[in-house]
Amino acid sequence: MTFVSASITAIFSTKIDRDPKKAGSYGVGFTVDMGVEARASEKNGVFLNGERVSFPTVEHVLERLGGKGVDLRTRLPVSCGFGVSGASALATAVEISLQKGLNLPFFRLADIAHEAEVVNRTGLGDVVTQSFGGIVARVRPGSPSKSRVERFLSRAEVDFLVLGQMPTKEVLGDEVKRRSINQAGKKRLKEFLKKPSLENLFVQAKKFSLESGLADDEIVDVIEAVESRGGLASMVMLGRSVFALNGKGAFEEFGGDSFSARITGCSVRL
């Protein structure tokens, strides 16, 4: 079994390129001790929590490595900003390589997972964050082997409130939205790197969620409710979800599912 962490993006700006190895994103994200477990399967295709599914990103990885099928297990919500597709792609790549004795370097596998995400438009930075682990600032975009990151370790527990899905393609397909996202993303990455503490990550991430126009009224209400109780919070990119330090009490006022997870520097485990 191969486990890969969920990846939560706090700040980002997109880098579009025809070459999927060069496409990616700047930004800051972090990995937690919840994620996706993959087991190589004798049955053809992709199974998610026991059900056969259409999952083009993972199918791309299977095809590239000559894998037959994979069984994926996760308790995370899909399409809510937890990097489930990136974790699934990377876990599948590692699992198939081990099963088939391909002896491929880890970063070769990570690059294949990144390309699968870019080609299928399911993510631009999750696999990079997941390949390194911890709080990961992506200072040069691209596939894991081409990107450059600053990596920080932390012991914090983070609370999550999931309010719903967000249509990633629609948001990133809008030229005007993308411009304000990119402008805010670059500025907030720079401000985070000046003082790369966990607290400053929340401060800059919240500013990013407001300046980019991505946070809607309900998300802002949740963030403010956490802050009024002495916590820190921001929006999960891209999902209608909030991540917080000491957010549990405030979350109770709202609908949606909540859970907690610890930041981990070990995002790939066999």
Add this chain to the structure above:
Amino acid sequence: MTFVSASITAIFSTKIDRDPKKAGSYGVGFTVDMGVEARASEKNGVFLNGERVSFPTVEHVLERLGGKGVDLRTRLPVSCGFGVSGASALATAVEISLQKGLNLPFFRLADIAHEAEVVNRTGLGDVVTQSFGGIVARVRPGSPSKSRVERFLSRAEVDFLVLGQMPTKEVLGDEVKRRSINQAGKKRLKEFLKKPSLENLFVQAKKFSLESGLADDEIVDVIEAVESRGGLASMVMLGRSVFALNGKGAFEEFGGDSFSARITGCSVRL
């Protein structure tokens, strides 16, 4: 608590440089799920398994980061080739940075641990291997941030037999010995990278231990005993120790302590 894995060097060649950031080694090593646990301490100095010790490599790290003291715990033998000093230095660096809220990037901490090893002549490559985790081929030497590696994941359990300590400084201080080590080390690294499987690691590592002149008669006897029972084995660099796949049965014929550990890609855990 910060845990850092033991690091077993299978193949190496030295790169000496006045600048400790540029000094290091080429080679192949791997990390396992046994190692050193570090806890920041209110008492001054370095404590190893409860006893106050003189440990210049770790003291160097404490001084650089303004740490008072550290409590280290390990079940590994010291000076037998398990990278205990590197693991102690890196775990101390991470632990002190977290305790003091220094917010230093992980690779900055790893560089400090590497420099502490080089300056005190306790290691040239362990901290690089430990910073990445898994089976790590060091293809460009230097401190972790300056080095370049190829990293491979594996699920194997490895057996160890410890026959005694080896005087690292004496071995590496001998010009003639160092020349044959470096020549064999570069050749065997190249041969490993042609087919980076676990089996080939053992094949190339054994050739390295013979060609370099580092394996003595007893070590060769142990390796051959493992092979005659269908296993694979080579010498731990630099210690009078053997690592093996399926070595348990053969080890029983010899004196010395034995134990087993799994290769891990997660060599730093909080």
